[in-house]
Amino acid sequence: MVMAGLPKSLSGQDVGSFAYLTIKDRIPQILTKAIDTLHRHKNEFFEKHGEKGMEAEKKAISLLSKLRNELQTDKPIVPLVEKLVDTDTWNQYLEYQQSLLNESDGKPRWFLSPWLFVECYMYRRIHEALIQSPPIDDFDVFKESKDQNFFESQESITALCTHMKELMKTVEDLEENQLKEEFFKVLQISLWGNKCDLSLSGGETSSQKTNIVNSLEDLKPFILVNNMEQLWLLLSNCKKTREKSSITRVVIVLDNSGFELVTDLVLADFLLSSKLATEVHFYGKMIPWFVSDTTVNDFNWLIKQLKHSNHKWMSRCGVDWENHIKTGRWVYLDHIFWTLPHEYSAMSQVAPDLHAALQKAHLILFKGDLNYRKLTGDRKWEFTIPFHEALNGFHPAPLCSIRTLKAEIQVGLLPGQGEQLTASEPNWLTRGKYGIFQFDGPL
Numbered sequence: 001m002v003m004a005g006l007p008k009s010l011s012g013q014d015v016g017s018f019a020y021l022t023i024k025d026r027i028p029q030i031l032t033k034a035i036d037t038l039h040r041h042k043n044e045f046f047e048k049h050g051e052k053g054m055e056a057e058k059k060a061i062s063l064l065s066k067l068r069n070e071l072q073t074d075k076p077i078v079p080l081v082e083k084l085v086d087t088d089t090w091n092q093y094l095e096y097q098q099s100l101l102n103e104s105d106g107k108p109r110w111f112l113s114p115w116l117f118v119e120c121y122m123y124r125r126i127h128e129a130l131i132q133s134p135p136i137d138d139f140d141v142f143k144e145s146k147d148q149n150f151f152e153s154q155e156s157i158t159a160l161c162t163h164m165k166e167l168m169k170t171v172e173d174l175e176e177n178q179l180k181e182e183f184f185k186v187l188q189i190s191l192w193g194n195k196c197d198l199s200l201s202g203g204e205t206s207s208q209k210t211n212i213v214n215s216l217e218d219l220k221p222f223i224l225v226n227n228m229e230q231l232w233l234l235l236s237n238c239k240k241t242r243e244k245s246s247i248t249r250v251v252i253v254l255d256n257s258g259f260e261l262v263t264d265l266v267l268a269d270f271l272l273s274s275k276l277a278t279e280v281h282f283y284g285k286m287i288p289w290f291v292s293d294t295t296v297n298d299f300n301w302l303i304k305q306l307k308h309s310n311h312k313w314m315s316r317c318g319v320d321w322e323n324h325i326k327t328g329r330w331v332y333l334d335h336i337f338w339t340l341p342h343e344y345s346a347m348s349q350v351a352p353d354l355h356a357a358l359q360k361a362h363l364i365l366f367k368g369d370l371n372y373r374k375l376t377g378d379r380k381w382e383f384t385i386p387f388h389e390a391l392n393g394f395h396p397a398p399l400c401s402i403r404t405l406k407a408e409i410q411v412g413l414l415p416g417q418g419e420q421l422t423a424s425e426p427n428w429l430t431r432g433k434y435g436i437f438q439f440d441g442p443l
């Protein structure tokens, strides 16, 4: 699966790196928080399921404590045991990781193996722990923090929905260059929405308190790669050349729920009302993932919350968005591939059906940091390597990563740009302060 000549994977082997610190500090913190959440829901489990609920809570907690212990003592990564649709694929991938090691390295381990693999594995093991603990097997240990992020971002969400619905009134009459300006605004809103993920803060709250629309100008200098123009050219060209009955499909591979999801839905709403797209397909996660990632429950919950809001424009957004779903102009989809550990260059082999579906898109937007890591294989690329090369053969359709930087990986920079940033701001790659719109594909 690995092509010769590819750089090494980011890994916990590099003591002091962000990968190392994540495995050492942040992941155990996330596990502790999950255990604590289960504890706090004890009474709820009892009310719902009686003694069986209490026993299940104990079991899930003991499985998660065991997992935390395995991690902290750098034990070998063990195969998954509970038979689910993706179990065999996971265990095959574990064997593949084993095959990459020298005899002397022994088995894949937390601090030895690629960071992307062990971090994904951790979330999959949390899922397994819950699955092994019926009747609380459908409990999402991260749901509470995702919802909290939504509630704590109310002010900013209100401002966004208001901006959006005001804009809708005039969108039909906008001149071409005004439309482009508004398109760039919603793109940037969606970019900075990615600052608020919860796994970076170890599951602690990370909401958006201010009106993001007013901050866009100030944030512009922090966009390191800005291919918004290419996105405009591509979609405005689709709009101009499309026949009456034909479609323009944009796929958004979603990242976090809560505030970020609102920003993505605002973008998707704009795509329809501006006619830059005729349909939007969203992909979410099938299991709770990287703390704040969107599942179908989160997606439906958020739209319902907006719909029932007392605020006129928020509820209007909720109603309109529900309508887009009913009429099929918005389609929510999921696929098990998104919660596998594979890099995207393996998609055509591991999930050919998903790859074929993505090929039908006119444009694919990949939201967030984890998607970027999977697009580029989470490898130690030089900063100046072209994005196209780092994608390592993954080109189902024109695509764009919209991401704030939260991992030590960035490609496609100008010569010297990365080195300069490193000299002036040692943490520039991991704080979520910088962002990119990085496009690949013919126009």
Ligand code: F6P
Residues within 6 Å of the ligand: 022, 026, 119, 194, 197, 198, 199, 200, 255, 256, 290, 367, 368, 369, 370, 371, 373, 406, 407
């Ligand atoms: O735990 C670290 C990490 O994988 C980082 O790459 C990133 O900070 C986060 O999790 C996920 O970020 P996002 O929600 O933007 O994909």
Ligand code: MG
Residues within 6 Å of the ligand: 197, 255, 256, 290, 292, 293, 368, 370
């Ligand atoms: Mg995420």
